[in-house]
Amino acid sequence: MRTALIGRLLAASLAVAAFVGGARAAPDGAPWAHAFTLMGEPKYPADFKQFDYADPKAPKGGLVRLGAQGGFDNFNLVVAGLKGDLEGGVAQIYDTLMTESLDEPFTSYGLLAEGVRIADDLSSVSYRLRENARWHDGKPITPEDVVWSYETLKANSPFYAAYYQTVAKGEVTGPREVTFTFTEKGNRELPQVLGQLRVLPKHWWTGKDAEGRQRDATQTTLEIPLGSGPYRLAKFEAGRSVTYERVPDYWGADLPVNVGRNNFGTMRNEYFRDATVLIEALKGDLFDFRAENIARNWATAYDDFPAVKEGRLIKEEFPDRGNGIMQAFVFNTRKAKFADERVRRAFNLAMNFEEMNRALFFGLYKRIDSYYFGSELASSGLPQGAELAILDGVKDKVPPSVFTTPYTNPVNGTPDAVRANLREAVRLLKEAGYELRDGRMTNVKTGEPLTVEFLEFQSVFERVVLPFSAQLKLIGIQTSLRVIDQAQYQNRLRAFDFDVTTSSWGQSLSPGNEQREYWGSTAADKQGSRNLIGIKDPAIDTLIEAVIFAKDRPGVLAATHALDRVLLAHNFVVPQWASNVSRTLRWNRFGHPATLPLYGSSGFPTTWWYDEALAAKTGAPR
Secondary structure (H helix, E strand, O other), X not given: OOOHHHHHHHHOOOOOOOEEOOEEOOOOOOOOEOEEEOOOOOOOOXXXXXXXXXXXXXXXXXXXXXXXXXXXXXXXXXXOOOOOOEOOOHHXXXXXXXXXXXXXXXXXXXXXXXXXXXXXXXXXEEEEEOOOOEOOOOOEOOHHHHHHHHHHHHHHOHHHHHHOOOEEEEEEEEOOEEEEEEXXXXXXXXXXHHHOOEOOOHHHHOOEOOOOOEOOOOOXXXXXXXXXXXXXXXXXXXXOEEEEEEOOOOOOOOOOOOOOOOOOOEEEEEEEOOHHHHHHHHHOOOOOEEEOOOHHXXXXXXXXXXXXXXXXXXXXXXXXOXXXXXXXXXXXXOOHHHOOHHHHHHHHHHOOHHHHHHHOOOOOOEEOOOOOEOOOOOOOOOOOHHHHHHHHOOXXXXXXXXXXXXXXXXXXXOHHHHHHHHHHHHHHHHHOOEEEEOOEEEEOOOOOEOEEEEEEOOHHHHHHHHHHHHHHHHOOOEEEEEEXXXXXXXXXXXXXXXXXXXXXXXXXXXXXXXXXXXXXXXXXOOOOOOOOOOOOOHHHHHHHHHHHOOOOHHHHHHHHHHHHXXXXXXXXXXXXXXXXXXXXXXXXXXXXXXXXOOOOOOOOOOOOEEOHHHHHHHOOOO
């Protein structure tokens, strides 16, 4: 990775699948541990006071307002991604069993759980709940809540069904103890996956509302839900704003994982329908913080604004460490016209990224060339050593180029390069059964012209789709752009009703079970899954399992490099662009710890606070 700390951590390989609290994981009878990690030993001992990136003296109180595009009509996590538009902040009202440290990779510490115990063969994990853990109505959080949450999420959410597909059952195994048993052994990540479970209140969801109606966890709702976390949902205006208030008697406020965190007295999410309006709302001081992911805006939209010149609105970049990403134009390979890899490669040849980066992005981006771009998980060069051995096991099922030619994106940017790449695109299309007829790329067998609809929900993509479309038109491919509202867009993606769209897959430094949901055959036909591409490939399935069941860090790297290399070789997507920094703007009324998290970018708003002195100069939020 890009830091000396990570280099030292990676030098210490794992001798076995998982370590907990510095000691080997063990079955019943072993001591309970306060933490577990997939690398070496946890940084923080059992008696630690707070995370290094949190300030225990941080003042509490004040208001922070966050802006979002779109709207919401749902507070129910169970059907998120399946029905309605979930309000983006509602997850914070629920505590999880464990919580991750943001200054070390793959490490979790107890939150609802005071202890964790993992079977030596990784066939199960047990959690022991804290005796004082409470819902906001004062009732204790129980193992029955945990089991009900797991079962309900798995039964009703495509995401959790995939995430927990190798979890056989969850059961109460003690007065404050719950155990999850797995259908497979050796999956290092499963205990951590279960530790991320947001526990929901069984008694509330299976009860009745104020009008005496039975609640239904399988339906959207705008009833204010009961939570357990540091904030409660206080009030909302449907589709427009929602206000969360800090819980004054929050049961977990003094836990080491929470000290110096969750400092704002009130957090409000403000929704705006249009990206342009969102920017103007920030300038109008209608919300406080924005992560700016549009290069043109970063370069041109703010510098002449008086508040920026005066230092009241601050532009600041924070390093993005420890994450990989693939963002791309995604082909729906369920459609016959995108089934041939040569057709998909032709699209990549036609995209002039270099000109886009110069003219549209002010040179601020790099071209993505890996499904794990920006991390050490990205493949490079030709496969060697352990990676080559893994690929040899699927040699007859992967493109031969995997072993002979490193993946590269076409390079355009000059007239000669553009012409050469367009000629190569036409050649590949001819090999795939197309020819130019009256200026249209036409399927020789069917007589159908090759046409493509780009589906987006943000009008901002028009400025990148249109130049791409102009290039495609030069080789006879007719395109159209359809921009629809976010709800329609999500519905069409759930049903895989699209030609090409833009999507992204964020990657942690610890890839695992989510890879099945991203690229696995089982997810390809499951509506609502993240396998938008429609990949059904036995070699890729094999490589996903190699990642999941790798026994040490070098094994994870080798298997992930192999998977990355094969995904790239199939040209499933036209990679877009990314940056290794997070570009932010904020009204200057907030303070933060001297030490920021190594992997959490700025850490805003979790470890920041409202600064009265700064606010007096800038002006209080409305």
